[in-house]
Amino acid sequence: MKHNSLTSSPYILYSDGKGNIFEDTSLYVTGRTGWDAMPVPEDEWIELPDGGSLYELPGRRGIGIDVETGDMRLCEKGWAVAAFIPPAHTGFYLSAYETAPDAPTLPLFCYTAVGWQDDKFYVPAMRIEQDIRQECSGFNTEKVESGVEQLISAYPHNRLVKHLAENCALTYHCPAARNYFMGRWECPVPASPACNANCVGCISLQPDEETIVSTQDRLKFKPSVEEIVEFTVPHLQTAPFPLISFGQGCEGEPLLMWETIEKAIIEIRKHTDKGSININTNGSKPDAVKRLCEAGLNSIRVSTNSARREVYMPYYRPNNYEFEDIIESLKVVDSFGGWTSINYFVFPGMTDSIAEYEALRKLIKVTNLKMIQWRNFNIDPDWYLGKIGATDTGECMGVQQLLQEIRNEFPDLKYGYFNPPIERIKGNYELDFAHW
Numbered sequence: 483m484k485h486n487s488l489t490s491s492p493y494i495l496y497s498d499g500k501g502n503i504f505e506d507t508s509l510y511v512t513g514r515t516g517w518d519a520m521p522v523p524e525d526e527w528i529e530l531p532d533g534g535s536l537y538e539l540p541g542r543r544g545i546g547i548d549v550e551t552g553d554m555r556l557c558e559k560g561w562a563v564a565a566f567i568p569p570a571h572t573g574f575y576l577s578a579y580e581t582a583p584d585a586p587t588l589p590l591f592c593y594t595a596v597g598w599q600d601d602k603f604y605v606p607a608m609r610i611e612q613d614i615r616q617e618c619s620g621f622n623t624e625k626v627e628s629g630v631e632q633l634i635s636a637y638p639h640n641r642l643v644k645h646l647a648e649n650c651a652l653t654y655h656c657p658a659a660r661n662y663f664m665g666r667w668e669c670p671v672p673a674s675p676a677c678n679a680n681c682v683g684c685i686s687l688q689p690d691e692e693t694i695v696s697t698q699d700r701l702k703f704k705p706s707v708e709e710i711v712e713f714t715v716p717h718l719q720t721a722p723f724p725l726i727s728f729g730q731g732c733e734g735e736p737l738l739m740w741e742t743i744e745k746a747i748i749e750i751r752k753h754t755d756k757g758s759i760n761i762n763t764n765g766s767k768p769d770a771v772k773r774l775c776e777a778g779l780n781s782i783r784v785s786t787n788s789a790r791r792e793v794y795m796p797y798y799r800p801n802n803y804e805f806e807d808i809i810e811s812l813k814v815v816d817s818f819g820g821w822t823s824i825n826y827f828v829f830p831g832m833t834d835s836i837a838e839y840e841a842l843r844k845l846i847k848v849t850n851l852k853m854i855q856w857r858n859f860n861i862d863p864d865w866y867l868g869k870i871g872a873t874d875t876g877e878c879m880g881v882q883q884l885l886q887e888i889r890n891e892f893p894d895l896k897y898g899y900f901n902p903p904i905e906r907i908k909g910n911y912e913l914d915f916a917h918w
Contacts, residue, residue, distance in 0.1 A: 491522060492597025492604045494546040496560035497538035506557050509546025511597035513575025513606055514863065516831025516875035519545040519554060522595060522606045526574050526882055530603035532619060533568030536596065541585020545578040556580055565596035565603065569657065570611040570899045572856040574881040575830050576863050588862035590683055608882070610856050611899035615667050616657040622664065626651055629663030633713070642705045643713050646670060649699065650732060658730070662717065668725040668760075668901060669717045671710060672701045673743055677734030679764055680799040682869045683861040701733040710746040711753070718750070718757035723903035726750075729762030729783075737763050740770035747777040758904035762825065765808035766800065772814050781821035783855065783901055784808050789841035793832070796870040812849035821907045823853035823898075829866070834884040835876045846892055853896040856885070 491510035497503050513522040544562035548555055564577035573594035597604050614620055630647040637643045650659030650670065658670040677684075718724045728743055729736040736743060747759055758780040765771070765784035787797045791805040812822045824845075832838060845851065859866070867875075879887070888895065896902075 490599075491524065491547070492527065492599040494544050494557050495536070495563040495596060495598055495603075496544055496557050497563050498560045499538065499540070501538070503536055503538075503563055504560070505598040506546065506559055508549055509544075509555070509557055510549060511595060512545050512547055512554065512578040513595040514545075514578035514830065515575060515834070515878055515880070516872075517867065518831065519578035520575075521547060522575055523882075526606040526608075527597070527604040528607055528609075530565055530596065530605050531568055531571055531607075531609070533617065534603070534605070535566045536603070537564045537566060537588075537591065537593065538562075539564055539577065539579060539588065539593070541582040542579040543582075545580060563596060564593035565605045566591050567594050567605055567607050567858060569616040570609055570613065571607050571858075572610045572828055572881070572885075572899075573830070573858050574606040574608070581864055587865050590860045590862075592858035592860050593863060594858065608885075610885075610897050613898065613900050613902075615661060615900055621657070621660055626660045626663045629665060633663060637713055640709050640712055641703055642672065642709045645672065645701060645732075650730075654732075656731070658727070665717075666721050667723055667903070668727055669714060669721070670730045671714060671726050671728045672730040672733040673705055673710070673728050673736045674734045674739040675701045675704060676738050678738060678766055678801045678803060679735065680801070682797050682799070682866065683859075699732070704739060704742070707742055707745045707749060710742070711749045714746075715750055715753045718754050721757070723905055724757030725760060725901060725903045726757065727760040727762055727901055735764055735766065736761055737765075737767040737770045740767065740774060744773050744777045747774060747779060751778045758821075758901075758907060760821075760901045762901070763811070764798065764800070764803075765811035766803035768807055768810040768814050771811045775815055775818040775820060779815070779818075779820060780904060781823070781901060781907065782811065782815045783823045783825050784812055785825040785827070787827040787829070787859065788832070789838060789845040793838070793870060793872070797866075809845065809849060812851065816850045816852075821852050821902065822849060823855055823896075823901070824851065825855050825857055827859040828856050828881060829859045829861075829863070830881050831875045831878055832867075832872065834878045834881045836879065837876050839879065839884060839887065842888065843891065846888070846895060851895060853898060853902070854888070855899050855901075856897060857899060 494509040539562040542562040544557040562579035650656040
């Protein structure tokens with residue numbers, strides 16, 4: 483944990499509605515957990531990391547602590563402000579504000595508390611992952627664009643390469659796709675245009691009646707085995723720390739295409755035994771997961787907003803599967819000696835509740851979980867809590883405390899933000915990423 487020598491809490495920020503952000507030196511910033519605003523411990527603030535950005539929150543007034551009286555009150559000078567913290571960092575508190583009845587629903591980003599002190603922005607967060615694969619400073623636009631040119635000409639008829647180039651890398655600036663076109667690390671392999679869940683915060687498909695829009699368009703075709711194998715084999719053979727991952731933000735649920743994926747894995751492994759084959763999934767089909775493990779799947783990452791069925795079901799709204807299936811999928815991969823992780827959506831005031839903590843401990847034990855990817859939840863907090871019907875989030879310990887308690891009890895469980903390459907899985911977990 484990186485500590486800062488802050489003499490007090492940072493000051494609250496507000497926006498004038500025209501893209502300008504100011505500090506209000508009469509108020510210290512607070513953090514939100516569940517429905518509540520509270521002071522943030524001074525040792526939990528770090529400088530806003532490179533790649534972070536600030537958001538204006540229209541229709542919302544920030545909640546601060548009066549510098550003179552110590553009382554909580556609203557900042558009436560403008561709209562509240564939140565920070566997006568970049569991948570590899572986990573936030574401890576949300577931005578605290580009061581929402582007007584006519585305020586628009588916020589788009590699907592994370593809204594971390596942010597303040598200003600000593601000419602710097604500060605956020606309550608920590609770096610959870612040393613892997614540098616999505617550092618802003620590591621991307622070179624020219625290299626990405628020349629990689630796109632080369633690979634499009636190498637695979638002129640491959641719809642997946644075209645999709646990854648035109649949509650993911652060039653339009654949405656997806657870090658995984660950009661890394662692929664730079665010839666390194668994790669290569670995304672979207673496979674399914676369909677899904678068997680109806681997630682409230684789905685980033686690739688929102689119902690027409692919703693006021694928010696998805697952050698990207700979903701894959702519109704079913705790739706063939708040949709298309710998958712054609713570009714993934716060379717990547718596994720030539721990239722440093724190579725990894726291919728089925729299940730991306732621009733698709734539905736990859737397990738609905740498990741037969742294609744199974745054939746692709748078998749074919750890939752005929753050509754190369756290098757690298758790691760991973761699936762990012764909702765874990766809804768344990769039988770399909772078993773078939774993929776038999777074919778050569780190395781790792782699984784199961785996404786969840788909670789270790790509790792009663793919180794999971796109203797968010798995922800699954801078709802024809804149960805919460806218990808996701809637990810079973812993790813057990814299946816573990817039984818094959820594979821790497822298991824959860825993509826755990828961190829929502830301060832829910833994730834760190836005592837009830838959630840107890841459920842998470844149980845999940846880790848029954849699945850023999852290898853890793854938690856502590857990821858910030860990209861969703862409007864009010865909208866989310868309303869959609870899942872969470873009126874009282876119960877007693878909470880704080881996200882930092884949760885991280886410490888789980889670490890103390892499960893010292894071998896890895897923390898991170900990204901799927902590890904096979905070199906990490908096989909034991910060299912603390913790779914020196916500075917030389918990637």
